[in-house]
Structure formats: C-alpha cells, structure tokens
Amino acid sequence: MIKCDVGSLAGHHIVPKPLFDIAEKNLKKAVEKGVINNFYVFNAGDDLELLMVHEKGEQNKEIHKLAWDTFKECANKASKLKLYAAGQDLLKTAFSGNVRGMGPGVAEIEIEERASDPIVVFAADKTSAGSFNYPLFRIFADPMNTAGLVIDPHMLCGFKFEVIDTKENKSIILKCPEEMYELLALIGTVGRYAISRVWRASDNLICAASSVSKLSLIAGKYVGKDDPVMIARAQHGLPAVGEILAPFMHSYFVQGWMRGSHWGPIMPVGLKSSKCTVFDGPPRIVALGFQVANGQISSDDEGNPMIADLFDDPAFALARREAMQNACVLRNMGEFEPARLSSEEMEYTTIQQVLGKLGKRFKPIR
Numbered sequence: 445m446i447k448c449d450v451g452s453l454a455g456h457h458i459v460p461k462p463l464f465d466i467a468e469k470n471l472k473k474a475v476e477k478g479v480i481n482n483f484y485v486f487n488a489g490d491d492l493e494l495l496m497v498h499e500k501g502e503q504n505k506e507i508h509k510l511a512w513d514t515f516k517e518c519a520n521k522a523s524k525l526k527l528y529a530a531g532q533d534l535l536k537t538a539f540s541g542n543v544r545g546m547g548p549g550v551a552e553i554e555i556e557e558r559a560s561d562p563i564v565v566f567a568a569d570k571t572s573a574g575s576f577n578y579p580l581f582r583i584f585a586d587p588m589n590t591a592g593l594v595i596d597p598h599m600l601c602g603f604k605f606e607v608i609d610t611k612e613n614k615s616i617i618l619k620c621p622e623e624m625y626e627l628l629a630l631i632g633t634v635g636r637y638a639i640s641r642v643w644r645a646s647d648n649l650i651c652a653a654s655s656v657s658k659l660s661l662i663a664g665k666y667v668g669k670d671d672p673v674m675i676a677r678a679q680h681g682l683p684a685v686g687e688i689l690a691p692f693m694h695s696y697f698v699q700g701w702m703r704g705s706h707w708g709p710i711m712p713v714g715l716k717s718s719k720c721t722v723f724d725g726p727p728r729i730v731a732l733g734f735q736v737a738n739g740q741i742s743s744d745d746e747g748n749p750m751i752a753d754l755f756d757d758p759a760f761a762l763a764r765r766e767a768m769q770n771a772c773v774l775r776n777m778g779e780f781e782p783a784r785l786s787s788e789e790m791e792y793t794t795i796q797q798v799l800g801k802l803g804k805r806f807k808p809i810r
C-alpha cells in the first residue's frame with residue numbers, strides 16, 4: 445500500500461474521479477508490463493490509496509517509482525482542475541528510488557503465500573501515525589480482544605512488535621506477552637511511538653505492517669496529517685478477520701481532525717462514507733478484506749479484484765454513533781485542552797505563528 449494526498453475536491457474532503465482515473469490507468473499499464481500482478485485503487489477521504497500486489501519485494505525502486513509518478517501525474521491534474529491542496533503530500537522533488545521520507549505513506553509486507561491468505565488493509569484520514577497502536581495492541585497482544593491468543597495453540601507463543609521512535613528515528617522490538625507492560629509504556633505515547641511491524645514469535649511470520657512516517661517531521665512544519673495505512677494478515681494461526689475488526693466495535697481517540705491540532709474520535713466507515721466533513725472529520729477509517737491467491741488479489745471471472753468493504757456493516761453503527769457523541773463532547777470544549785492537542789504536539793502546527801506574534805508583548809512580572 446502506498447498512499448498520498450494529491451489534492452482534493454471541496455477542501456480536504458475526497459479524491460475526485462479524474463484522479464482515480466489516472467491511478468487506474470497507470471496501474472493497469474503496470475499490470476500489462478508485468479511490473480505488478482494486480483491492484484485496487486480507493487480513497488480514505490482526501491488520500492489516494494494504491495493497493496498493489498507484486499513479486500519485487502519491499503522497497504522496490506520500480507514499484508515506488510510507479511507510485512511516485514502516478515501521484516505526480518495526479519497532482520498535476522489536480523493543479524489544472526484547481527482542486528484544493530494539489531500535491532499536498534509530495535514534499536520532495538527529486539525521486540531517488542524510494543518514496544519513504546518524501547511524503548507518501550507506505551506499508552509493505554513480503555509474504556510466502558499460504559494455501560489461503562486473507563488480508564485486511566486499513567486506511568485512515570485526518571489522523572496521524574501512531575493511531576494504529578491501540579488496535580494493533582488489541583489484535584496481537586490482548587487476549588480480551590483476540591480469543592485466538594487463548595484458544596489457538598499456534599498463537600500461544602505470542603507476537604513481536606517493532607516500535608519506531610519517530611522523534612529519534614530509532615526502533616526497538618518487544619515481545620508479548622512477556623514485555624506487554626513495557627510495550628504499553630511506549631505505544632501509549634501515540635504522538636511519538638508507532639508500531640511499524642508485527643511478527644508471530646514462534647516462526648517470525650510477518651503479520652502486520654503500518655506506515656509510520658510523520659509529515660510534520662519531514663517538512664519541519666504542519667502540512668496535513670499522516671493519514672496512515674496498515675496491512676494485517678488473518679486466520680489460520682493468526683488473528684481471525686473478526687478479531688482484527690473487534691477493536692473497532694468502539695470508537696477511540698486519535699490525534700488529527702481539524703488542522704491536525706485536535707483529539708478526535710475515529711469513525712469506522714464503509715467506502716461510501718470515506719469522506720471527512722464536520723470540523724474536517726471526524727477522522728475516518730476504512731477496512732478492506734481480500735484473499736491473495738497466486739500472487740494476486742483474488743479476482744472474479746471478469747478479472748476484477750474481489751474486495752470486502754468490512755466497515756460497511758451495521759455491526760459498526762454503535763462505534764459510529766459513539767464517535768459522533770464523543771465528537772460533540774470534544775467540540776463543546778472548543779479550543780481548550782484536551783480537545784486541542786497539548787502544546788508539545790502543537791509545535792508543528794500553524795499556532796506557532798500566532799503565538800510568535802505575541803512573544804514580544806510579554807513583559808516580565810515584577
């Protein structure tokens with residue numbers, strides 16, 4: 445999965461059709477040339493999401509270039525159409541082989557295909573890297589969420605988590621259940637630490653990966669939120685699809701929302717509601733399920749990838765309702781903490797320009 449905000453319709457709302465068409469055209473061409481095996485293009489709000497299956501391994505130059513060139517072409521089209529914030533996430537100009545650190549978000553896993561390999565991908569809008577810490581912990585470490593941790597003998601070994609310190613650019617691997625408390629001590633600080641990978645402990649089988657780049661740290665200022673993506677493998681000795689979705693029965697709070705400066709309740713939605721509106725939110729998340737077979741997203745007889753829109757389900761209506769109730773509670777507080785992020789988190793937002801102007805007017809108190 446490689447994603448990018450290339451510009452959107454009506455503020456930071458959705459990716460409009462002409463940009464989808466460019467992505468579809470380029471990825472179709474890449475299939476014809478044998479660069480990728482197949483793909484699915486979708487949006488999380490104003491973020492264009494390229495889900496690609498290929499056999500070139502992680503961080504492959506050709507794949508990253510395909511994504512980069514596609515985002516560039518979309519951004520040019522967005523400029524021509526005078527869409528909003530055209531090329532928003534394209535923070536660097538010269539492509540040198542990898543989109544990491546250039547603005548787009550990336551989650552990649554290299555797998556040996558199992559007899560049947562169900563995969564769930566998540567994409568969120570108006571929120572930041574670190575927003576998947578909570579569900580990833582619930583899915584792979586919390587036996588109160590994932591019955592398999594108790595019931596499936598293949599999962600009793602536990603899981604290993606790679607955590608990135610986004611400020612110091614360092615990583616650490618912690619194993620659960622043994623180091624569960626240490627893991628929580630880190631990943632509860634969602635603004636700084638982000639789970640990037642999860643492996644099954646017994647055989648190091650890769651189970652999950654998420655994008656952890658922080659746009660504000662790349663750009664040195666606020667340029668829109670990271671809007672992260674995550675890939676999780678399911679079933680047969682791994683958490684079931686239903687266990688992967690269970691953390692989303694309830695809404696939880698994430699950083700982002702209006703101007704990337706607020707706590708907001710995440711709202712699990714189907715693709716038709718993958719668009720942010722009120723107060724530029726609330727932050728949305730979509731979950732798509734599919735099977736990988738013979739190096740492809742399993743497709744129907746017409747060659748169309750078969751995709752399950754997992755949050756398009758009344759089972760998540762309660763979470764959506766909770767999200768709106770909590771959204772109202774927070775918005776009643778206006779610009780007072782904890783509705784607004786802490787001053788440390790506001791460091792990379794435009795509020796610094798506002799506060800900077802006041803600096804000289806402060807006088808020492810005698």
Ligand code: F6R
Nearest residue numbers: 456570668669701702703704724
């Ligand atoms: C959040 C986001 C929006 C904008 C807001 C102001 O990630 O993108 O909430 O921050 O709409 O946008 P500008 O400054 O472009 O008018």
Ligand code: MG
Nearest residue numbers: 449456490529
């Ligand atoms: Mg945007």
Ligand code: MG
Nearest residue numbers: 490569570671
């Ligand atoms: Mg976005």
